[in-house]
Amino acid sequence: MRLAHCSDLHLLSIAGARFLDFANKRWIGGLNLLTSRSRHHHTEAFEDMVEDFAGAGVEHVLRTGDITNLGLEQEYRFARERFDRIPLGPREVTVLPGNHDSYIAKGMVHFTESFPAYFEGDPEWAWPVDEDDPVGSPWPIVRIRGGVAIIGVSTSLQTPWFTAWGRIGVHQLERLEQILTDPRLGDAIRVVAIHHPPAGKRAWSRIRGLRDHAELAVVLGRTGAELVLHGHEHENLAEVIPGPAGPIPVLGVVSGTYEAGRPHRTARYRIFDLEPGPGGGREGMTISHHLRIWHRDRRAFAVDDATAQESAGEPAAGVGFSPQSDS
Numbered sequence: 001m002r003l004a005h006c007s008d009l010h011l012l013s014i015a016g017a018r019f020l021d022f023a024n025k026r027w028i029g030g031l032n033l034l035t036s037r038s039r040h041h042h043t044e045a046f047e048d049m050v051e052d053f054a055g056a057g058v059e060h061v062l063r064t065g066d067i068t069n070l071g072l073e074q075e076y077r078f079a080r081e082r083f084d085r086i087p088l089g090p091r092e093v094t095v096l097p098g099n100h101d102s103y104i105a106k107g108m109v110h111f112t113e114s115f116p117a118y119f120e121g122d123p124e125w126a127w128p129v130d131e132d133d134p135v136g137s138p139w140p141i142v143r144i145r146g147g148v149a150i151i152g153v154s155t156s157l158q159t160p161w162f163t164a165w166g167r168i169g170v171h172q173l174e175r176l177e178q179i180l181t182d183p184r185l186g187d188a189i190r191v192v193a194i195h196h197p198p199a200g201k202r203a204w205s206r207i208r209g210l211r212d213h214a215e216l217a218v219v220l221g222r223t224g225a226e227l228v229l230h231g232h233e234h235e236n237l238a239e240v241i242p243g244p245a246g247p248i249p250v251l252g253v254v255s256g257t258y259e260a261g262r263p264h265r266t267a268r269y270r271i272f273d274l275e276p277g278p279g280g281g282r283e284g285m286t287i288s289h290h291l292r293i294w295h296r297d298r299r300a301f302a303v304d305d306a307t308a309q310e311s312a313g314e315p316a317a318g319v320g321f322s323p324q325s326d327s
């Protein structure tokens with residue numbers, strides 16, 4: 001399975017937005033975003049990335065949140081039109097929400113209405129209606145594709161001004177543990193996807209970290225997982241969470257649309273090759289990865305030679321896989 005991980009697109013469209021949409025809601029942050037962020041996140045990068053997927057042999061695309069800037073309905077509409085241009089189709093494109101997607105109170109409503117086919121879990125993994133869960137959350141979602149189980153967690157919720165933290169919540173953590181130990185997964189390679197960084201000093205931040213990262217570490221410490229992927233920090237980050245059979249690699253990626261003359265932050269996405277072992281399962285599996293970076297001048301993504309060389313032939317058996325830092 002060749003998986004593309006990208007994040008934090010922050011696609012911006014204010015076409016049709018009324019000033020009152022901002023003034024009545026969170027206008028300080030909104031105006032700030034519109035004046036600064038819009039200059040550095042480029043829809044063209046996303047369009048070039050979509051073009052790049054086929055040539056790079058991508059079989060599944062994972063986007064770990066912050067599709068929009070403010071969670072406005074028109075931003076979601078703009079993003080959805082562009083997501084629909086990915087030839088793989090929504091069954092092979094998994095989208096999670098981030099904190100920006102909940103910037104306004106109705107952000108998650110708009111997300112849910114705009115991207116249903118992109119976060120719809122496999123029907124046999126749908127959660128029954130839970131009276132203790134007033135939101136009726138569909139998260140975590142499970143999508144099994146080609147021997148890989150993609151398990152998407154939502155940390156998206158509206159937070160006070162000037163903060164950007166996230167929380168998984170007790171319900172999702174309980175469900176996550178059930179999923180990760182469910183015999184129906186068989187020997188599938190378990191990839192947990194989440195917007196906020198779940199490990200390292202970024203996770204600890206009270207302003208923009210993951211409030212229940214310690215609880216998540218406890219769950220993963222019991223269940224294990226083969227890989228954890230996140231966004232939010234717009235950096236290539238590499239951490240580990242201790243698992244029952246060794247460290248679980250935790251990797252974050254730079255924004256998929258950013259370009260502002262800072263090479264280490266230039267838009268990119270990461271390709272993972274997840275290969276089951278000889279028996280078709282986790283035993284003896286390999287995970288390798290490399291980056292593809294945007295070249296704005298020629299409107300194209302190209303392989304990053306440094307990470308490709310590092311990754312080639314990298315022995316990555318099971319949870320003992322050693323992540324590499326490429327920031």
Ligand SMILES: [Fe+2]
Pocket residue numbers: 066098099100164195231232233
């Ligand atoms: Fe974020």
